[in-house]
Amino acid sequence: MSMPAYITKEILADPTKREFGEFSLSRLLGTVFEPTDGCRICILTDFDDPAAMMKNHAYLEADGFPVQKNAYKHFYQALHNGVMEELGMDGGEMFAYYCTNGSNLDMKDPCWDAEGNELSLDNDIYTNYDIILCITDWSATAPLTAKCKEYGFRGATLHGVNDIILNSGLAVNYDEVSEDAECVRQAMTKADEVEIDFELEDGRILTAWLGLDGQEAQKSHGLCKGKEPDVANLPAGEVYFVPVDARGQFPMKYDDGTLGVLEVVDRNIISSTLIEGNQSTIDEHNQRLADDPMTGTLGELGFGTQVLPVSYSDIQDEKVLGTCHLATGRDDHLGGDIVPDMFKKHENSTHDDILFAPHKTPNFNIREVRMKRGEQVEQIIENFRPSDYVLQSLSR
Incomplete structure (x- = not known):
């Protein structure tokens, strides 16, 4: 049993060293x-x-x-x-x-x-x-x-x-991508809960807890074989859950670079507090949350399963092994219960990913992600690196 040849310590540290076909x-x-x-x-x-x-x-x-x-x-x-x-x-x-x-x-x-x-x-x-x-x-x-x-x-x-x-995420063998995603899915499926520790530059630790209720993990693996109606999201390579509950805090980097701390209660982001940047950005987000609370409902927790270079487009970068992401808003396409009709306005019924990755959020670190499944507790990510438990799951 061994991991795929492209998963080495050197390539994990620098995915640009992975060779891809044309x-x-x-x-x-x-x-x-x-x-x-x-x-x-x-x-x-x-x-x-x-x-x-x-x-x-x-x-x-x-x-x-x-x-x-x-x-x-x-x-x-x-x-x-x-x-x-x-x-x-x-x-x-x-x-x-x-x-x-x-x-x-x-x-x-x-x-x-x-x-x-x-x-x-x-x-x-x-x-x-x-x-x-x-x-x-x-x-x-x-x-x-x-x-x-x-x-x-x-x-x-x-x-x-x-x-x-x-030249990378679409140049891979999707049979292999699917197999790797299934390995990680099996390692995490039926998780009861996940905790994420975020380390800020000032040394503070924020912890977000997500309740998963023992659900089957799902995978975005890129295959639509057969004749059944389905839509793949490419590049693929992700394991994800639809949270049933969430609480705690996590950091947010806004489009203008502003940093805030988001407070989560009962699966909903209820407020944002400024760390640094523009208070007006925080105020605008808080106003949106107050006006249409569904915009702050957490609809996804996802983990990347591929070793890929940074593309500066979240569609690929959220699929990178060692990263994770949360998403707010509609999740009906993931089997969730948040549908467009639940939002106050049509333009609010988005599904917005919040990616945590070194290039995207250099102001804070994913210090640790822990999964609990019954009595089993496993580390999933440490310092934006996949844990030994996850790497061992990829052995085949």
């Missing part, structure tokens, strides 16, 4: 969606003005839009340059819908093709394609998961795709 769309689709023969495939992307940007692929001549340009170059063109023929697929069209401007918000129905025709996601896309690749600025995993169950397609969400992700 990105291959054919290999990715063939592995993730087997079987593909006879499937109709399309690509979805998002713009603030989808009618104008999608017509004749106008975004290709405009400044910006790196994700959409990657969708065109590495997915749309590749499909038409042999990948569909190789995998026995057809279709290959690309469509654009309105940006949601929020993580996992439901999408508006209108969309446009490259000829400038207005179409309907419900009536023209979900009903006419077997595999849908959603390559966007804003994550659509939650709404697309709901739609796949309604309309019967398979798909993958790949928001924020950049060159690092293409």
Whole structure:
């Protein structure tokens, strides 16, 4: 029994030293969606003005839009340059819908093709394609998961795709990713509780406790094989729980760099207190919590299971072994009980990940993560490194 060859002390300390094969769309689709023969495939992307940007692929001549340009170059063109023929697929069209401007918000129905025709996601896309690749600025995993169950397609969400992700997180063997995720899942499933100790720069220790009630751990492993409706979130490689309770404190680094301490009671963030930065940022968050308390409900606890380089896009970076993340808001796509109708306003019904990783939160350390399962107590993470218990679970 030994760990996968790419998991060494040297690579764990510096994941950029891991060698990856060249990105291959054919290999990715063939592995993730087997079987593909006879499937109709399309690509979805998002713009603030989808009618104008999608017509004749106008975004290709405009400044910006790196994700959409990657969708065109590495997915749309590749499909038409042999990948569909190789995998026995057809279709290959690309469509654009309105940006949601929020993580996992439901999408508006209108969309446009490259000829400038207005179409309907419900009536023209979900009903006419077997595999849908959603390559966007804003994550659509939650709404697309709901739609796949309604309309019967398979798909993958790949928001924020950049060159690092293409050459690492999407260039791996997803059968192996799935196997590694299952190993970690087995090591953590049916946990009763998890405690996370956060160490601040001033030496304070904050502890967050999450009650899991012995639930089966779930995995985001990247495979949608067979014919059952499902949506993969790529890059994948994660084990996660839907908390049933939570309390304590944890630090938060806001988009503007402000640091705060979040107070959690009965699974809900009830307040934020300034550590350093802008008090106005803290006040704005507290106002949002007071106005719509559901925005502070904890809907996910996740742990990365892959060894990957930092991509500076959370879609990959939350999958890195030795990191963990919490998420607030809707969790219906994870099997949870928080649905969009529970929020005061539609724009509040997001699913927002809070990633704890050295590059993302250098102002504080994950000193230790502990899991309790019956009488068993195991260390999961120490100082942003996977524990021996987790590494041993990966031996095969």
